[in-house]
Structure formats: C-alpha cells, structure tokens
Amino acid sequence: MTEFMVDMKCEGCVSAVKSKLETLEGVKSVEVDLSNQVVRILGSSPVVAMENALEQTGRKARLIGQGVPEDFLVSAAVAEFKGPDIFGVVRFAQTHMELARIEANISGLPPGKHGWSINEFGDLTKGPVSTGKVYNPPIQGSESEPLGDLGTLEVDEKGEAYYSGIKKMLRVVDLIGRSIVLYASEDKSDPGLAAAVIARSAGVGENYKKLCTCDGTTIWEAKPDIVTSKV
Template identity: 40%
Template sequence: MDTNRTAKLEFAVQMSCDSCVNAVKGVLEKEPGVQSVHVDLAKEQVLVETALTSLQVQSLIESTGRRAVLKGIGNSESDLGAAVAMVSGAGLVQGVVRFLQLSQDRCLIDGTIDGLMPGAHGLHVHELGDLTQDCMSCGDHFNPFRKPHGAPQDSERHVGDLGNITAGPDGRASFRLEDSQIKVWDVIGRSLVVDSGEDDLGRGNHPLSRITGNSGERLACGIIARSAGLFQNPKQICACDGVTLWEERDRPIAGKGRKVTDAPTANL
C-alpha cells in the first residue's frame, strides 16, 4: 500500500558556501511532505525526514543547481536494516529500489524504475538471488508459507507479492510503498523482479492468476543486497569499478558505460 510514513534520507550534496545551504534548505522546507531538514556544510551532507520518495527529494535538491547522491536511509527508531536492489534488464529498463525496515512488521519500499512501457507492471520478490540466466534463474515468487498468489493487502499471499507499480508516459515508475509481510532480513540475497504486464492480484480467470498474477514476462531484475543505513556509507570511490561518488551520479547503475575504462586487451 502507498504510505505517508516518514523516513530519514541522507544525501551527499555538492555545497561550498552558506548560500548553498540556504538554497537547499529553502526549497526543501517549503515542500509539503518534508518534516525536517538538517544541513552540514563542512560534510556536504543533507539529512531530510520526509514522506516523499527519495527521487522527489533528490530532484528538489538538484533544482537548486547542486548535485546530490543518496547515501543512506533510516528512521527515527532503532536500525532494523536496509537493503537495495539495482534492477536492470533487456533494453533500457533499469532502476533502484530500496527497502527500509521501519518496525518488526512494517517495511518501506522506495524505488524508481525507468524504461518501462506506460501502464501497470507486476513487482515481486523472488526466492533466489541467481542471475546466471538473467531473470529466468530467480526462481518463483518468495513464498515460504506456501500461500496462493494475492494482493499486497491480502493475508493469503506470497510474501514476495508487492502488487503493481505504474509507469507514466515517460516510462518512469516512481513509488513509495509500505508492506506488512516483507522483512529486510528475509529478502537480502533474494531478487526483485519487475514484469512486463499488470498483476491481476490473484483475481483473474487465467490459470496463472493464483500462481504469478499472470503478469507476463520478467522484464528486469536485481539481487537484493544489504544497504547502508544513516551515516554508514563513507564511500568516496567504489573499489569494484573505480567510480567516484560524483561520477556514479552521472553513470548508468550497471552495464556498459558504468566502469571508468574497459579492461585493457592482454598483451602477450
């Protein structure tokens, strides 16, 4: 279900003066859905408590002319865990989806996926974090209690049933959901899959309705990995591919164009 519950978002923001601070605070503090803003110029850090999506907050900050990168996500209570899936697939489909455990029985899911056909697309956690055959090796929907497929609000459903996300005319689906069955500690190492069609939520007449929601082919997927909470991400450069924090902001999240340089040809 959609949610208005707040979370805290930690951004690295390129700032060099007090006017930068005032500009960022000014655009955020007047926005409905933003509860509080704290800016640390020395650390180039902005902490926002908000009910907006991370993309909305990032867009507001960048409307001031400063680049921003989300570094951590958390809440006002104890740290119960966060995770992230970098989703990609055939063609231009790619995105980032974050999971934040708000309490023992509530999980916040915040994401943006681009390159989709306009309309509704099924979104599910699958049982396996195996991408050896792209999304086809992710296994079935995560369903530890052997329930039939259903809607997110149903008690009788797969744990991995997250319903539908909706892409606009530009192919972007930006969403912020709250779920009662997903637990971050249960889904780390599994996969998140977005499908080509609309999930019928187990209410259709098709034979696949109570199995997959008859939501079509698996368009894109990504392994759900542990993510940084608030103030847990000191990264300035990614050791795996040599991408700095600010280069990362302007590069694809995966695939061609991600690395600084391709591996050199062997010289024998």
C-alpha cells in the same frame, strides 16, 4: 531519515537547501552538516521529491543513506536493473519493525500495467526463471497474498515507472540475496522480463565522503553524472 551528499560551500548554501526542503510535504526536519557536505532529512517525502528539490537549488546531490540504523541490523537495501533494455533502481528502507518503505524508478518497460515481486532467490543464471517463487515467509495473521507480491507498476508512454509506497510486515534484513522480478503481465503469469538481486545498502551515518557501494558497484544512484567521491 534520509541522507544526501550535497555540493555546498557556504552558509548561504545551507540556508537555500534547508528552505527548499522544508517546503516539501512529509518533511519533519532538516539538518545540514556543511563540513561533511551531508544533508539529513527526517520524514516521509519520497526520495525523488527530495532529490529534485535539492537540484532545484542548483546543487548536485547524491543519496548516500536511508533508514534507522540504531534500531535495525540492516535498515536499507537496493536492487539495480542494469539493462540492456530495462534500467532502474528499487530501494528498501526499514521504518520500524513491521513496516518498510519501497521506492522504485524503472525505465525501458512496455507501457501499461506490469506485475512485480520479491522472489525467493537471487539466482539470475536463467534470468527471472531461476529466482523461484514469490517470497512468502510464514507470518502469523498475514493475508493470503504473498508478502513479496508488490502489486502493479504503472508504466507511462515513455516506458518509465515510478513507485513510492509501504509494505507491512516486510523486514529488509530478510531480503538480502533475494531478487526483484518485473513481469510483462499484471497478473505475473509470464516468466518475467527482468530480475535484479537485492543487496545491502548504506544506512544513515555509514557513508560520509564516499560513494555507496556493494561489491564494487555503485548502487544508490539514479543518475550517473552527480557528486563524485571526495575521499
């Protein structure tokens, strides 16, 4: 389940939003709460596709929650890269106990292929160098590749990368306080270009009429000029 705060004023808005979202591949159902201006989408369509569809209806939208909170202690987490050169957001959502969905929007990277990983620690005092090794908890029957190895990010000529995928055996609750590291090389042989701490984020139903924040920082946003709080 993914939730957006959407600027809606009437039943016509509701109809337009539902009609647009229901055309997306992977969307199973759409529920609209006009009184709270909240849209709930059940399915596997990427966040960026849902956000684009909402904005194509001419309405501002902000992602406010994701996951299955009735089943998990922590169902969503996020890491934000705040520059000065590399910006972006990496989102984690628990879909069930043995599977997590990962989505990332990153800009400012050199074009080409870059390794990225979840590292053991959230210590950024020395940047990526102080984040430790790639996260690799003992898991029965796991493969030789560390669980925190996220593979390769493909960066286009504009320095932008988008990723949407799943990771087996990854538990979002175990990632809080660790870090995401981006590397200059595909094989992660360099110290790393940038790192961001993974923080708990709002799950479904936790964030109506307010911005999703952690320690005072707005975290569920990819764009700065969309729906503001109406508390």
